[in-house]
Amino acid sequence: MTPRGADRHAWLAIALVALLGTLLRVGYVGTPGFPTDVATFSAWAQRLAEIGPARFYEPGYFSDYPPGFLYVLWVLGVLFQGEPLRLAIKAITIPFDLGIAALVAAYLWKRSGRRSSVIACALWLLGPGVIFAGTFWGQVDAVGTLPFLASLLAAGRKRWLLAGTLAAVSAMVKPQFGLALVVVGAAALLTYVRTNEWRPIARVVLSSVGTVLALGLPFRSGALELIGIVRGASETYPFTSLFAFNIWSIVGDFWKPDDAFFAIGALLLALGIIASCVPLWWRRDTSALLVAGAFTVFAFYFLPTRAHERYLYPALALLLPFAATRARILVPYLVLSLSFFVTLVYVFTQYQLVSAPGYFDALMGSRGGQIALALVMMGGAIAIAILLLRGEASMTPTLPTVPRVALPASLASGGPPRRRDYVLALLVALAVLATRGYRLDQPRDMYFDEVYHARTAFELLAQREPYEWTHPHLAKELMALGIIAFADDRVVGHEVPPPDVTAFAVSNDGVRVYGDRQGRILVADRGGAPRVLFTGPLPALALGVEEDTVYGANEEEVFAISLADASHRSSHALPTSRDVTAFAVLSGGRVVIGTSTLTAIYPAVTSDPVRVAIPSIGVASKPDGSELYLLEPGGSVRVVDPVGGIDSRSYASTGPARAIAYALGPNRLFLARTNEPLLDVIDLEGGHREQVPLANDRTGAFASGATALAVVPRTQFLYALADGRLVIAETHGASPYVALPTGATRIGVDGTGDTIVLPGPAAADIVETGRHALAWRLPGVVFGALLAFVLVLLTRRLFRGAALPAVVGGLVLLDGSMFAQPRIGMNDVYVAAFLVAAWYFVVAAHRPRRSAEVDLLAAGVLFGLALATKWVAAYAIAALALAVMGITALAWAREEPGRGGPLDLFKGRGLNALLLVGCFGAIPGLLYLASYLHWFGGPTAPYGWDLVELTKQMYWYHSGLTSPHPAGSPWWTWPLDLKPVYWYYAQSADGGAAVIYDAGNVVLFWGAFVATGWATVAALRARSISLGFVIFALFAQLLAWIFVSRVVFFYHFFTALPFYLMALACALVVLWEGGRRTVVAGYVALAVAAFLFFYPFVSGVPIPAAEAGIFFILPTWQYGCQFYPTFTCAIGPASDIALGSLVTRLGLPLVLAAISIALWRVPPTRIREWIAARRS
Template sequence: MKRKALGLLVILGGAFLFRIILALCITGFETDVNTFKAWGSIVRSQGLSNVYYDENLFLDYPPGYLYVLVALDWLRSIFGLAAESTLYTLMIKLPSIVADLVTGWLLYRWVVPRQGEKAGLFFMALYLFCPAIWLNSAVWGQVDGFCLLVGIWALLLLLDEKYLLCGAVYGVALLLKPQQIFLLPVFLFFVAKKRSLKGLGLGFLGAMGALLLLAFSFVRGLDYGTLLAQYVETVNNYAYYTVNAFNLYGMLGLNWQSLDGLAGWVRTALSYGPALVMTAGGWLMYRRAKSSEALFGVASLIFSGVFTFSIMMHERYLFPALLLWLMSCVVTGDRRQWAHFLLMAGVHGANVWFVLAYQNIYVEPFSPIIVGLSVLQVLLFIGQVFLCVDLFVRGHRMTGMVQKPVSEDSWFFEREEPRLKKKDWGLMLLVTLVYAVVAFWNLGSTSMPVTCWTPQQGEVVVLRLDAPADTLRYLPGLTVPVVGESSVTGVDCTISVSVDGLSWGEEVPLTGDAVYTWQEIPYNGSFSYVKLTSGHAPAVLAEMAFFDEQGKYVPYTVERSGETSEALHDEASEVPENPTWYDSMYFDEIYHARSAYEYLLGAEPYENTHPPLGKWIMAIGIMWFGMNPFGWRFMGALFGVGMLPLLYHMTKRLTRSSGGAFLATFLFAFDFMHITQTRMATIDTYAVFFTLVMFDGMLCFLQKDLLRMPVSRLLRPLAVSGLGVGLGAAAKWNTLYGAVGLAVLFFWRILSCRRNLGQNWQRSYLTRQTVRLITGCFGCFVFLPMLCYGLAFLPQLCLPGHSLGDFWGYQTSMYDYHSSLQATHAFSSSWWQWPLMERPVWYHVTYNPGGQEGTLCTIAGMGSPLLWWGGLAALLYTLVRAVRRRRGVACFILVGYGACYVPWMLVSRLTFLYHYFPCVPFLAMAVAFWYTKTFETAGKKPCRLLFPRSPHRFWQKVTLGDGIITGLCIISVGFVILFWPVITGVPVSSSYIHWLQWLPGWFFGG
């Protein structure tokens, strides 16, 4: 009994807390939320009986929910809350949030007698944490969940044959939303099959009584005709083929397209025809069904059919179909229906998210997202029809997935530890070498001017050009006059030009002081002389060059100069003709790569908002290849390559499948974020690398036998994991988020082992073993990380003018920066936007490179749609497996993903899409997990579907699993080729870049 209560408390409490956080963090669909607030205030001030007679008031809701809004406005006035306050917005969402919880509890109560306690908890959790459900209530602020609760209650009363009460509750449902009318056919089916005229009469009386009684306060003199007209107006209020509903008309590009000009009879047929057809088809299915509980599947099919084929549908009209289909899954236990439910929930959730995310942005009707999701919805409906016929008419069921939960050891530690075989080494090296070519290809220029001109205050330099020029190009640099102090940078100079060296033009100040980033000043006319005058602030120029109208370099000599003026043109051969990202620093390279160079020069680093290890690693590449783009990007690309063997090793240990490990590694290797971030000199690459190290070490520990293995051997992988924590923290603090997941996995492993021990002496031994392990963990996860972290600062603290006492000052400086950061950025995004790539980070653009009009070089940080969007579906599958089967593999993936993602929900500072990068390897693992569990049996058989008659032995050995891996890899490479210009900055036409901007939040400069 206690475990039952605890399970209910954890699921309901977690779902409630999760929704409250979402409701407070996200305003939702502001138009709807503000409309609800206004209706509550207006109805309370004008009186219930007046609102439907006010011609100046827009009110397209029936009376039912107005009672709730009036009550909420009354509470607002009592507590003195402002209408625009966050707390009142939460109150507006609260009825739907509570309704979600009550619906989940009702589902639990309904499932338990049929499948048991664990199944009841599972189905309740699945419903409450389904994104399509909480998006509607906690994020959007809509009331579909509230209305669905009443409708489902009526349906359950119907199955209990409580006709009068059922009719009354259904009458309330109709007063809440007109769309509840689509439940009416199943009520009629039930009484028709029972041949109960008494039930029909009682239901009718109950419904009419509730309708008339609750609507009485809103009419004058029994004028119910006004309310009936309101219902008709609500149905016809949006005269468009589809209002953001991704259905047949969305597939045809008719989203928000007006029905004006459509013949009246055609409009009527498209409005009511699908409902009539679905009603007739539903009756034929229900009449043949053996169980009255087939009502759930038939009702879901009616909602889906009307949503897919009727005009004037909104995106949320499919909402009731999800719960009805889920309840049908409980009844049938058919695993095909389970897969269909997950797809259906995913497509509907994506539909709602899309509308919510782009509520104030115009989207082309033929947007690939709209058309693609609409096609999926049509296909899902067709599949639902076939499933219903097979389940309810033919009586065929494919059970075995959901009937009885399986209890098994979460970490299967009794099995032999998986090892890499020759095949694994071959596959791992293959994908690693192929990606290495991609990573280092065209990484950056291997040469760049380094020596700098550092003029004295007021120094004047006159340059005579060998030929007329019209463009000036210069490279800001840096010097370190005093070791241990900050470097000197700046461009405090003015420049004036002359044709003859006698008459000088206006002095123009140099701008753009980002070091080692080529700057350009074009002039309207040509010139032959240039005069540079330094100002009061420092000026450090690594090189200055001039180009003529044809873009060719123009040599020059110094006519009047200071002591160091020769440095202005001593490296003329290294001046690029068409500078882009290839020759310059871009995005955060101007901070991180610069600081790496300053470390080598013995200067106080310019960027001290992150720990120094990542920049010291970059400095190794600069030592090897020089201060140039290839040098400062080399180590990031190398660590990006190094991530792949780590991911392969981890996935192979998790899934015990070479194919799954190869698939995960390949998809991650050719993920856009992985390619772009690792080819750029920023510290995020090292944070992700060390995150993989620490989780790989923990996984090795999880798969060891805690009883038979000595503590010294158990501590080895924990030491590797702790090393990853320390090095990761020394590169970027947010790596510590993953350390929370390590703690969860460690103690989960201990408890899992204890639960599977049957004898007291074994438990006693495990207790002593646990004490030894925890003691060792202080060394692995406290002492070792602190040592790594401290040593990373040691070179900096040993500089002249510094001491070990400065260590704490650096920590407080970093914390103060991040905790008080109030900056804004056009391409920032919130945590809830990351999984669906709503706002990629635009890193760089060069328009018309090489003088080619209509072209550009652009780089943006985003993910591969296949891995990021497909990975979400795989993650949902992993969640289902974790809850139902309690599989350690699934739990490991979910804990890793959650540890890297969930903490960002609590961060209020400016965030970007690349902060999601550490989560991406776990998406790849989820895809591999889905692959191994779905095709571990079918994948071993020859794929007759692809090669049914091939006599060749090779094709006869090709399995379905091989086909899936090959297909996914081809799609992944196809996406890379398609987006290659955006990933790597290859010059391409602006129109092509514009075409790649599939979502309104995607902007790459085209």
């Protein structure tokens, strides 16, 4: 490589680091930061803008900063107000951080080489402590550190006038940065003492005094006023340690009165600063000045009381040139830098500004942990000091170069898939369809965020305003297509009822019960002929079935008849004869009779009723019978305690109604209007009311309202008879989306048969009810199969090894999150499939079958579909834009502009830039806009918003979603599967339970965590583009969540998960080809065992309720899962699980794993010999 090319490579690396560092900082600008500090700076900026600097320090107004930084705030206060001002203050350190990095890089470029400059930029701009103290916190240490550093570099070049000026500017930013004046002044003074040269000290004194006075003049601050500010700042917090992990944090703890220690600390500080300047007696070059400056910062942080946590910040900048060049300095520097970051996080946890993991609180919350960290920091500082004093204070590079390594041939670049690759991908996709499709209709009702996404799919069909407008809607449109195609809302059969039916009911297990005009009670099994159970004196007016008993009422009495033995009949007189307007049977055999004057609640048929002075024409109740809802003739609803008959609350009428039903899932009441085809919906949580028309484009027009309502308990769907049709509505969104013609006059629910029975004059129609969940979930499973299909082909495109695609496919099949996510009606699997497919065509463009341009167009379309599904696709598009710029720059650095491949902007004399902008800018944008076209101007436009307003509302919703959530988890926990998301829990009467968590396979996740670290290093050392792409795509989807301030969940990791598993597959293949086949076989067997063990945990397969907690292998997996009153679970802790249950549950998977490993260790020849012996 030519020197010019080497320079270009270094410039490119520095630019890349600077861009990444800037993006990291910009991402944190919107966070709250430390509210007190940010609010104080905002108030000072506004004050300066309003009254100017001359009156700023008026008596009684608090300000402990000298004028230096106030000039910056003055400018910001003039330019911005309100939230823009807060954001500007948070962002102000970004140019100063870039300035520090540029200053050190420029200094090292000629003295230590290009590599040292790049390393210095990376250490500073990517340092977590520096980022945290800047844009995350909202503090301004970088503003004072830049002139501090620059003053020492100027003094090292003997530019004393500039050095004095810069040191004075530094001191005027914050008092602690006055250490720059101490070091520069000491160097100038010692120059006079050793060489009798008086000009340096004179220039330093004149320039520094002049600068201080000039900066203070507009603020009317002379020497005495400035001394007063410094004194006031030091006296504001008279405590041992203000979260500085120094000797006083050990001796006296944090924030304790320092009366007994202040003098000692002051003496130690004076001695420390003097000692820090002693090396300048022998050397006053740049290295010696940086050493002395760093030592004074150490002294100011570790020795006095009243030291703040951030006082160590300048030392990290002053030591940066040594860390970037000297191998022995780098390690203690990193220890000190990371420890500094931990202390800042600790401060935020103490003010409850961030939530830290339990182990962090346990460690740092103890005195032992705090003392240990203080000792680590002091040890790091001492180690650096000793090394610098013993010869490491030099800019001669000693960091070893990292040799390039070779990867196995299987990880070499791949190529277009062959026929066998397509066959393999198809087999994996079919396996995904089969395994994820099994029991897909369970649970039958909506769970977790299906109540948003799947609900909205029904709202789109019913032309209702979408409830879930906070994401793009393409996934919900696809679910709606699944509902149309697979819901199977149709009449699937007919039965012949007896003639002259006066009453009808169906038991949960399908027994039909009829009453006729002859007074007979007839029963029929599912599909069977009616038979007479009992003949009474009067025809039944109403019937109901509970357990094995038929309950009913005629004009004179309420009665109960055993289905097993009709001779077991009991009865009780009605409150008033010939007056039955409503009837219901509650759990436990409680019977409710409504009349025109009152409502009677019979605890048992043979008992006297509880009389409630409320007339009712309709009755509904919660399934457990805990609340009774009485529909009054005028349309109002009264809520009554069924035990004592106490009227607890009411809902006023919005119009006459004649039928009522209760849906448990959304906790809503539905009323059928008498005079118009409307449903009156009452939300029992907040009392919200709305009126929903039965008519829409899918259901048609109605001449009259509904006459009967029923809710299917399994699915929570509402069925209404209206105007000769059965209208089916989803209850969470109250969305009538289909209507079936029928001549029925009554409705019965066959629970276990998943049907609705609709008896009419001539026949009873049977309508399927159990396929709705399958319908809205099946598209997700199809996209899960598509994701697996494309991921296998992408692996083949990236890598040469024939086994790698098969390994990736196997890992997809064995992962719990890859299993659970496609089975729920949410949008994550859709966007993940689109993104993986888009990346496939981006990769394919580099070795196209026909045309790279066609591949790029296909990628742009898929990115657009992903963006129309969920905004996280923007992360991938932004990452691709960065890749395009990086590839273009790399080709330029190699002095081959335009030859960087299909993503090179300069290809085709710059015409390729137009293609790339069109493919990855225009096409995704147009597809996103096109996906909303039919929303606007129609009934599905939410709240009448246009697209601009909708986009604003979407952003504000997500940015404001900061309330804690029991299942929320920070981004860094996802790769280790530290907190899976609770989705569903239900118990059955027989002691069984079904549970669904979104949890990854811990064996795969923990292995992939190590594999990702290896792959990152291996990609860099081997210069592997394919392996680098895997890491790039993974981090593009993961790291963007660092800056998201809203509550986030483990399932947000799903778009990164395909590449996480691909990194694991690469590591397994390398181990396999490296002779570690037994290790790989054992690991895979253990992963299979883990999948089998956790299968009920991610699938909802019923297990004994007592064993539901057995899957909580980590403390962080067990948490309170009541998200709102109707969404709770009661899973016992793992400590309640019997040892026998644990052994039983673990036994089979572990035995199978052990057998697999044992068989693997047996040579194939031995196996063939054993089989032959068995046959003989």
